[in-house]
Amino acid sequence: xxxxxxxxxxxxxxxxxxxxxxxxxxxxxxxxxxxxxxxxxxxxxxxxxxxxxxxxxxxxxxxxxxxxxxxxxxxxxxxxxxxxxxxxxxxxxxxxxxxxxxxxxxxxxxxxxxxxxxxxxxxxxxxxxxxxxxxxxxxxxxxxxxxxxxxxxxxxxxxxxxxxxxxxxx
Amino acid sequence: xxxxxxxxxxxxxxxxxxxxxxxxxxxxxxxxxxxxxxxxxxxxxxxxxxxxxxxxxxxxxxxxxxxxxxxxxxxxxxxxxxxxxxxxxxxxxxxxxxxxxxxxxxxxxxxxxxxxxxxxxxxxxxxxxxxxxxxxxxxxxxxxxxxxxxxxxxxxxxxxxxxxxxxxxxxxxxxxxxxxxxxxxxxxxxxxxxxxxxxxxxxxxxxxxxxxxxxxxxxxxxxxxxxxxxxxxxxxxxxxxxxxxxxxxxxxxxxxxxxxxxxxxxxxxxxxxxxxxxxxxxxxxxxxxxxxxxxxxxxxxxxxxxxxxxxxxxxxxxxxxxxxxxxxxxxxxxxxxxxxxxxxxxxxxxxxxxxxxxxxxxxxxxxxxxxxxxxxxxxxxxxxxxxxxxxxxxxxxxxxxxxxxxxxxxxxxxx
Numbered sequence: 001x002x003x004x005x006x007x008x009x010x011x012x013x014x015x016x017x018x019x020x021x022x023x024x025x026x027x028x029x030x031x032x033x034x035x036x037x038x039x040x041x042x043x044x045x046x047x048x049x050x051x052x053x054x055x056x057x058x059x060x061x062x063x064x065x066x067x068x069x070x071x072x073x074x075x076x077x078x079x080x081x082x083x084x085x086x087x088x089x090x091x092x093x094x095x096x097x098x099x100x101x102x103x104x105x106x107x108x109x110x111x112x113x114x115x116x117x118x119x120x121x122x123x124x125x126x127x128x129x130x131x132x133x134x135x136x137x138x139x140x141x142x143x144x145x146x147x148x149x150x151x152x153x154x155x156x157x158x159x160x161x162x163x164x165x166x167x168x169x170x
Numbered sequence: 171x172x173x174x175x176x177x178x179x180x181x182x183x184x185x186x187x188x189x190x191x192x193x194x195x196x197x198x199x200x201x202x203x204x205x206x207x208x209x210x211x212x213x214x215x216x217x218x219x220x221x222x223x224x225x226x227x228x229x230x231x232x233x234x235x236x237x238x239x240x241x242x243x244x245x246x247x248x249x250x251x252x253x254x255x256x257x258x259x260x261x262x263x264x265x266x267x268x269x270x271x272x273x274x275x276x277x278x279x280x281x282x283x284x285x286x287x288x289x290x291x292x293x294x295x296x297x298x299x300x301x302x303x304x305x306x307x308x309x310x311x312x313x314x315x316x317x318x319x320x321x322x323x324x325x326x327x328x329x330x331x332x333x334x335x336x337x338x339x340x341x342x343x344x345x346x347x348x349x350x351x352x353x354x355x356x357x358x359x360x361x362x363x364x365x366x367x368x369x370x371x372x373x374x375x376x377x378x379x380x381x382x383x384x385x386x387x388x389x390x391x392x393x394x395x396x397x398x399x400x401x402x403x404x405x406x407x408x409x410x411x412x413x414x415x416x417x418x419x420x421x422x423x424x425x426x427x428x429x430x431x432x433x434x435x436x437x438x439x440x441x442x443x444x445x446x447x448x449x450x451x452x453x454x455x456x457x458x459x460x461x462x463x464x465x466x467x468x469x470x471x472x473x474x475x476x477x478x479x480x481x482x483x484x485x486x487x488x489x490x491x492x493x494x495x496x497x498x499x500x501x502x503x504x505x506x507x508x509x510x511x512x513x514x515x516x517x518x519x520x521x522x523x524x525x526x527x528x529x530x531x532x533x534x535x536x537x538x539x540x541x542x543x544x545x546x547x548x549x550x551x552x553x554x555x556x557x558x559x560x561x562x563x564x565x566x567x568x569x570x571x572x573x574x575x576x577x578x579x580x581x582x583x584x585x
Contacts, residue, residue, distance in 0.1 A: 058545040105409025108555040131236035
């Protein structure tokens with residue numbers, strides 16, 4: 001275990017820390033969903049940790065495995081020059097606490113995650129879609145979402161496809 | 171196949187949707203809601219802002235992005251690792267080399283591949299040229315937004331020389347896709363070093379020219395000094411990176427903090443601002459021109475001889491001539507171009523210092539030849555999210571200066 005902070009977290013948060021993984025020199029700490037905001041606040045404020053910068057928040061869909069969504073938080077410490085990844089696993093429809101109260105930078109990252117995966121963050125100040133239009137249905141980055149949603153029109157099937165389009169009926 | 175897009179709705183937001191985004195004064199008509207963009211030249215692409223104005227002062231600013239969303243992260247999941255490279259060029263189209271570098275470095279870390287030193291140095295040379303080219307577009311467009319018309323013409327003149335060098339090495343002026351996993355597509359052609367040297371001999375006098383036009387220009391100073399200041403602490407909390415963060419005095423440059431691709435071989439300084447206003451961000455980028463030239467000079471002097479791509483045949487294709495006599499090479503070639511290679515299951519996050527800040531690349535592999543998830547941490551995305559807090563209280567004309575100073579690329583933001 002390269003980052004001593006993992007042991008500190010385990011001692012402090014007990015079974016809210018569900019695992020520590022080392023891969024290619026990167027430390028990943030698995031955190032229970034309900035504890036993530038507390039863990040983040042601790043990592044930011046603790047002198048020995050001082051993870052003062054949130055690089056990135058993103059999600060991975062491991063469908064068809066369950067729980068299918070893994071939310072990754074990439075932290076960076078300016079003073080210690082180290083990186084850390086926190087990972088939270090949630091089921092479809094399960095929400096997790098927002099970390100916007102800890103790092104305001106999380107605001108747009110969490111909106112993007114919500115937009116593309118449909119993972120809801122509790123207590124987020126402004127959880128709207130960010131990249132896709134407000135009236136878009138579904139969440140395209142889920143593994144079971146098709147890569148191409150709209151049918152491609154060719155000269156031989158133009159009328160046929162056009163008749164199926166939602167606006168054609170009006 | 172059923173279409174999953176709902177019938178289009180009126181584009182304007184309802185009052186309910188606006189609640190919480192703008193102040194209550196907007197509903198009584200006390201303040202004015204102004205739409206800016208997406209087809210506005212000073213928004214540098216297709217950024218739309220909803221501005222709430224009290225007279226000429228901005229009360230609140232709500233960015234609306236996504237007009238250029240192309241689903242690149244989704245597309246990556248259906249491609250082999252090598253075929254993702256051209257997609258990365260098309261995100262931040264002003265710094266495709268840095269995007270390439272971030273992505274290939276992430277795959278190299280995932281695969282545990284060593285890159286030959288010559289390839290690393292050429293990568294650094296091209297990335298620093300890219301930084302200069304990107305800053306030139308920024309300077310030209312930023313200045314033209316603030317009515318310094320001639321800057322654009324000068325900047326694009328010099329940028330042309332860099333694009334010619336890119337064309338020389340890769341055949342492409344902008345979307346080079348020159349980096350490969352494990353090294354480079356091929357070695358640089360003859361005359362490359364001379365072309366870079368020639369650019370380096372001309373460019374310092376051009377920087378002086380830009381500074382002569384702007385440094386003591388009262389119009390430029392009054393439009394930039396003290397505008398949109400953000401403290402280092404706030405910039406950090408908002409996730410700002412790159413010259414935007416360094417303009418506020420925070421000394422963080424990934425090239426220094428976590429040297430990659432041989433940056434630890436070179437000496438250079440990290441220019442820092444003090445006030446975090448539009449002028450300091452401008453000043454930082456102007457100094458970065460000179461620092462990039464320093465790195466270029468050292469990299470050319472130290473450029474070693476040797477191979478430009480790894481000899482790990484599981485990642486990089488064998489030389490073409492080997493296919494004629496080596497069965498094993500033929501098999502490797504065939505496997506690489508049909509199936510691709512399979513990294514071990516796991517995840518990596520690699521970040522590089524792009525001209526705009528921290529460009530991060532997260533890859534999650536499930537052990538198959540295609541990535542399960544590729545996520546790009548776009549520097550412009552995080553930098554733009556700090557705009558609402560910077561824009562509070564400035565004049566509406568200064569919003570244009572602010573957008574220019576954080577140097578956004580909408581392709582990068584929307585991906």
